[in-house]
Amino acid sequence: MAELQFREAIREALSEEMRRDETVFIMGEEVAEYDGAYKVTQGMLAEFGPKRVIDTPISELGFAGIGVGAAMNGLRPVVEFMTFNFALVGIDQILNNAAKIRYMSGGQVPMPMVFRGPNASAGQLGATHSVSFENLYAHYPGLKVICTSEPADAKGLLKSAIRDDNPVIFLESEQMYGLKGEVPEGEHLIPIGKGKVKREGKDVTLVAHGKMYHVAVKAAAELAKNGVECEIIDPRTIKPFDLPLVLESVRKTNRCVIVDEAHPFAGTSAEVGFLIQREAFDHLDAPVLRVTLPDTPAPFSRPLFDLWYPSAKQVIDAVNAVTYRN
């Protein structure tokens, strides 16, 4: 085990897979000469050369399409978006081509590719650079969606994503690239679709992925001081979602709060909440609550941003509500 930054864990996964399989390559804006906008691909041009670490023009629709074409022709591309806000420009290639070609060809054309890059808010970046996309990509059949919260999970799941024969959306965060954690060296694979109970507790289940996992951890520490023990599940993969793991926990705690850095309507939290009520109805002692962004775009102003962004306080309030401790 080595202590790595999140960005280093991703780089390790990329490099290991590129050493293992010469059909794997990475392309995107600034990934090569500049060593990556967030230094994820630092040193990779030197190791793998310009044929496998490829700088692209600022043309997301174009290079996302090149990625789809490369995958159709037997390569395993990893397409980096400088942020997923920019992927909107190339979203036709993702939603209509990458996600559907395998289905439309009756399984004859594989689509082994990964779209990866930072997602969701990274502070005061304004309305257009702060969007959470996991629910959007998870909505359309054909894509797998991964959003991890810790370096070890990032490495294990990115390696699995690169080896998967389906297109995978792999979501990161600018604010977590410097986050450190113990990361197993070498062959560390985490299956796609498996969540993890990261804190055990008997009183309430918190489901939280990505940056929200860390908000949940903070809330749980505060609540523990008052004798409320939260069980925290990090689903790690948004789609396919590890529903059995969440249900097992909810059947134990009888309460659930979902923490999701996305808007409420048709969000991941809405889907997970629905599934819990359908599958664990008789075990619920309170409605499933969620802490999400409000139904407004990101504000730029600091005071408004602080109100907009999900906080540990909101999680604590929700837990108090579902445990009837008001």
Add this chain to the structure above:
Amino acid sequence: MAILIDMPKLSDTMQEGVIAKWNVKVGDSVNPGDIIAEVETDKATMDVEVFDGGTILAILAEEGQAIPLGGKMAVIGKPGEDISALVGGDAPAAAPKAAAPSAPAPASAPAQAAAPASAPAPADGGRVLASPLAKSIAKDTGVDLSRVQGSGPNGRIVAADVRQAPTVPAAAPATAAPVAVPQAAAEDRDIRISQMRKTIAKRLAESKFTSPHFYETIDIDMKQAVSVREALNASGEVKISFNDLVVKAAAMALRKHPAVNSSWLGDTIREHGAVNVAVAVAIEDGLVTPVIRNTDLKGLAAISAETRDLAKRARDRKLAPEEWEGSTFTISNLGMYGIEEFTAIINPPNACILAVGAIRDVPVVEKGAVVPGKRMKVTLSSDHRVVDGAVAAQFLNTLRGYLEQPATMLL
């Protein structure tokens, strides 16, 4: 200017006091330091003294009446002074006149229990609001939800409400009368709940329901303890009981295992610097737990004399509050009743309590032969938030070591 005398806080845990006796009446003059009343608290009967002199202008509570802390008892001032502002009804106490006509405590208790049965809680057009879990528990346990009072939002019945509800069948059949009513041997008797009984009920229920108890029992060879005690008492100067030996041994074992001599404080655990062993003393209508301070530093003779004195004054209800406060560990001994072993409820804020059974004459196997032996079982109840199983076991082993070889207590 007239002064209101209100119910003072006479013990750490008291929430109300019952006027046991008035020593004064309206018109009497009093001096600072005079004892104007005796008040029964949750632990003992205490004197209420006044710090100002004057004339008793009003007595606002009758004997036998319970007054909450800070509630009005009496007014002292100059004769003829207008005291209507002080006697007015905005103080914390219920006005005595209003309190008097309400039913006495015993009658209201059953009424409260019966209330849910007669008053179903449907808020929503006759629909009972209950969480899905509450409904499934009710179905499994046979609780009639229409008779459960919901504590959640909009009166929603939640799991906790169902778990507390009685599982009796819904309605007793009204036609069950024809059978001859059996003649009762004695009439039912409702007993007024004393302050002490209230405190016991509240504190022990709180302890048992909030601190996760676990129990460990150990069997101790008391052969040497029996002969040591006989030898000590033969001198005629002291009269050491087995309980004294247990107290002494427990105190020394606590010094070696500070984790057991601890309290759960919510966000921290406090290991107490002093070993203060409390001894449960049964008295009429309850029990008290007077404390032998710095028990580990005292010899058997001192422990014995102090225990005897505390127990006697406890039975006479003459203990001062500080004599039952500040314990760090409690011992309850029912050996004199022939109880072989039992489990005790932890005395908060202690982390553990030791339940001591009788010394039994039992056959034991020594060196392959059955010989007469003396054995005593003790059971430690521990609060698992503070003490883990292995810690409790190590403490019990140290305790056993001291009692099986009392001479080691001299080391």
